Amino acid sequence: MEHTETRAAIAYMKELHRQNAFFDQILETLVSFSESERKKHPEWRKGQALSVCTAIAFPHIEAELAKTDADCFSDDEKIPLYLAELKDCLFYGKSRVGIFWFYKDLPIFVHAVPLEQGEHYGEAITGTKDHADYWEELRSKIGWLSILPKQLQEEYFSIPRGRVVYHCDSERFFVYHGNNIGKQDLQKVAAVFCLPKDQTVFEEDVHYCDLSDEEWNNICEAL
Numbered sequence: 001m002e003h004t005e006t007r008a009a010i011a012y013m014k015e016l017h018r019q020n021a022f023f024d025q026i027l028e029t030l031v032s033f034s035e036s037e038r039k040k041h042p043e044w045r046k047g048q049a050l051s052v053c054t055a056i057a058f059p060h061i062e063a064e065l066a067k068t069d070a071d072c073f074s075d076d077e078k079i080p081l082y083l084a085e086l087k088d089c090l091f092y093g094k095s096r097v098g099i100f101w102f103y104k105d106l107p108i109f110v111h112a113v114p115l116e117q118g119e120h121y122g123e124a125i126t127g128t129k130d131h132a133d134y135w136e137e138l139r140s141k142i143g144w145l146s147i148l149p150k151q152l153q154e155e156y157f158s159i160p161r162g163r164v165v166y167h168c169d170s171e172r173f174f175v176y177h178g179n180n181i182g183k184q185d186l187q188k189v190a191a192v193f194c195l196p197k198d199q200t201v202f203e204e205d206v207h208y209c210d211l212s213d214e215e216w217n218n219i220c221e222a223l
Contacts, residue, residue: 019191023091026188027083029106030057036104037147047072047079054086056144057108058192060096064089095166095173096193098127099134102160102181103148107192109138115166125166131156162208164193174201178208 030053038049051073055062065085072082098112111129118125129137135156138144145153152158162177173195175186186202 019091022187023087023191026090026106026191027087029104029188030054030086031083033057033104033106045076047074047076047082050079050082052143053147056147057106058086058090058110060098060110060112061086061089061093064093091191091194093194095195096127097125097164097166097173098193099129099131099163100161100189100192101131102162102185102189105185105188107189108147109134109144110192112164112193118166123167123169125168126163131161131163160208162189162205164189164195172199172201174203176203176205176208178210179204180208180210 031050034046034049034053037053038044038046041049044052051071054065065082068085070078070082070085072078094114094116096112096114097118098110100107100112101109111127111134113128115125117128119128139153148159160178160180162175162181165174165176166172167174173190173193175189175193175195177186177189181189183202190197190200190202
């Protein structure tokens with residue numbers, strides 16, 4: 001019995017270590033993203049660039065971050081504290097539903113709400129925004145869409161996107177995505193939405209896929 005409990009404890013610690021390393025990898029990607037944006041704006045300091053890119057990628061946690069003392073926008077020395085608080089807000093919060101896009105190895109423009117604040121749609125609970133309308137909101141936020149090359153700013157479907165929905169009947173979260181997001185990247189999405197591993201299903205949805213005109217016509221004819 002003791003051996004069984006010991007093995008379970010070791011497995012649990014290994015999983016915590018794996019998750020922690022994975023979360024750190026996501027934060028490193030965010031930092032890299034902010035550094036690339038800083039090259040476009042030489043007047044920005046490191047903390048300012050990191051704050052701006054965090055707001056663009058993960059606007060759903062801005063209010064939580066604002067409650068902390070980790071404001072690195074005007075103080076680069078607070079960057080380590082900012083990243084620690086960001087990690088807590090992002091990955092150790094409540095499970096969420098909503099929409100996302102994916103760009104430069106990172107979920108961005110995430111609009112996520114806690115499950116209890118989602119909208120009921122039959123036996124499912126979904127987020128409160130759709131991609132088309134939210135894209136227009138993003139367009140009105142100065143500088144947000146400018147992180148994308150100009151040719152990708154026009155249409156909401158120009159970069160990979162998807163949606164997280166909770167199905168009450170199966171008690172599982174479904175991450176709906178296209179054929180343009182890899183498995184490792186989907187794990188990043190699940191982490192940002194705080195989805196429990198044993199209750200998460202990744203499902204390709206043709207609605208989010210990159211398809212040729214011929215492929216779309218074949219699908220339409222089959223309906």
